[in-house]
Amino acid sequence: MPANIVVGTQWGDEGKGKIIDIISSRADVVVRSQGGNNAGHTVVNNGEVYKLHLIPSGILYKDTLCLIGAGVVLDPKDFIGELDSLESRGISTVNLKIDPRAHVVMPWHITLDGLSETFRGGKDIGTTKRGIGPTYMDKYERCGIRMYDLVHPDVLAEKIQSTGKLKNKIITEVYNGEAYDLDKVTAEYIEYGKRLAPYVDDVSVLTFDAEKAGKTIMFEGAQATLLDIDFGTYPYVTSSHPLSAGVCVGTGVGPKVITNIIGVAKAYTTRVGKGPFPTELDDEIGKKIRETGGEFGTTTGRPRRTGWFDAVIVRHSVRVNGLDSLAINKLDTLANLDTLKICVAYKKPDGTVTENFPPVLEELDGCTPVYEEFEGFTEDISKCTSFDELPENCKKYITRLEELVGCHVSMVGIGPDRSQILER
Ligand code: IMP
Numbered sequence: 001m002p003a004n005i006v007v008g009t010q011w012g013d014e015g016k017g018k019i020i021d022i023i024s025s026r027a028d029v030v031v032r033s034q035g036g037n038n039a040g041h042t043v044v045n046n047g048e049v050y051k052l053h054l055i056p057s058g059i060l061y062k063d064t065l066c067l068i069g070a071g072v073v074l075d076p077k078d079f080i081g082e083l084d085s086l087e088s089r090g091i092s093t094v095n096l097k098i099d100p101r102a103h104v105v106m107p108w109h110i111t112l113d114g115l116s117e118t119f120r121g122g123k124d125i126g127t128t129k130r131g132i133g134p135t136y137m138d139k140y141e142r143c144g145i146r147m148y149d150l151v152h153p154d155v156l157a158e159k160i161q162s163t164g165k166l167k168n169k170i171i172t173e174v175y176n177g178e179a180y181d182l183d184k185v186t187a188e189y190i191e192y193g194k195r196l197a198p199y200v201d202d203v204s205v206l207t208f209d210a211e212k213a214g215k216t217i218m219f220e221g222a223q224a225t226l227l228d229i230d231f232g233t234y235p236y237v238t239s240s241h242p243l244s245a246g247v248c249v250g251t252g253v254g255p256k257v258i259t260n261i262i263g264v265a266k267a268y269t270t271r272v273g274k275g276p277f278p279t280e281l282d283d284e285i286g287k288k289i290r291e292t293g294g295e296f297g298t299t300t301g302r303p304r305r306t307g308w309f310d311a312v313i314v315r316h317s318v319r320v321n322g323l324d325s326l327a328i329n330k331l332d333t334l335a336n337l338d339t340l341k342i343c344v345a346y347k348k349p350d351g352t353v354t355e356n357f358p359p360v361l362e363e364l365d366g367c368t369p370v371y372e373e374f375e376g377f378t379e380d381i382s383k384c385t386s387f388d389e390l391p392e393n394c395k396k397y398i399t400r401l402e403e404l405v406g407c408h409v410s411m412v413g414i415g416p417d418r419s420q421i422l423e424r
Helices: 014-022 074-086 105-120 132-141 151-174 182-199 204-210 244-252 284-292 311-321 392-405
Strands: 003-008 027-032 041-045 048-052 065-067 094-098 215-222 259-267 269-271 305-307 325-329 341-349 370-376 407-411 421-423
Touching: 003 014, 003 244, 003 311, 014 041, 014 215, 014 259, 014 325, 014 407, 014 421, 027 204, 065 204, 074 182, 094 182, 094 204, 105 132, 105 151, 151 182, 204 215, 204 244, 259 311, 284 305, 311 341, 311 392, 325 392, 341 392, 370 392, 392 407
Parallel strands: 003 215, 003 259, 027 065, 027 215, 065 094, 259 325, 325 407
Antiparallel strands: 041 048, 269 305, 341 370, 407 421
């Protein structure tokens, strides 16, 4: 049975939530495999807006099994808030499971995220300050606290004492910050553990069994390719692997389970946080795209930086993710611009041209976009019901984009609602 992966192909916020929601309405199991509450999915369903950070969007369907894999980092306080908010709106969370191996975001991770960003001065990464990087640091340092520990008070108390002491030392002696009262933290987190204990189960086994039973599975990506710790714009990246390959290690399934990989992009580009952005529009057009497209972060509310569609970036994503098809969102946002541009290649400082995304920032530095121009469109496309109904200029734009990135465009988004998607 199909096992789809949905991944972001740019710097996140491509509208994955909507594509994921469409696919999860057809899936028996929805799995999240990396990242934490740095992510934000907005799903609009029957006019109701749901903002999800950690809980898979399959939760909106009462029979869908929703799984949070070992590769996720989970802030229990925030997570319980999300559970409460869904339950208060009549959405049941009984079908939700969290892997015991998933790491827990502790309060000192959030503090250290903020302190190290401040310490970097003007060279900060622009993180979401949700403690994501420091939690993954502890995971790889092998001193992290996991979901299993959270729901076993004795283990938790012991781990908080051992790791907390070191964290307090770093906070106070390196950063001159304030130490945590470890007994207080223990008491608070034991309560979170009690609340979350019924949700803990082996997600690798559940996913394997679902696949064997012929269920339809969807792996929902968080963040995006250019934020991948290895294949993104390091160091302006997140601390996990949002690539399609990250799904296997983050869930505990073999790659042969995957049958289809869908990339999501916007018809233009956005980015939050710092770091390079070759097609950025720091002008009236960029502002217009931001306002028309409502480009403000779901998690932090920060205004997103905006720019033209960059085929170099999406071509890189097609390759590193092994994409089978692409969904292009928010084409409607580009209405009423006289000219549309797509970046087809980069011109390097030595005058040579490359179609491949440079592997390191030092090589990206000084590259300027080479654009192809297209006539804009003024029609309201939000009510089109098929790709053929789109204005000629829209069709030309999408068809050329498809050629440039080397991947079939199977869906085109023309508005925020779940129904406003043209499937090809
Ligand atoms: P962190 O993940 O909070 O450590 O932030 C690292 C970088 O990833 C920052 O530039 C964030 O803005 C960016 N980032 C993290 N999660 C998302 C997301 O879901 N969408 C867009 N950008 C994100």
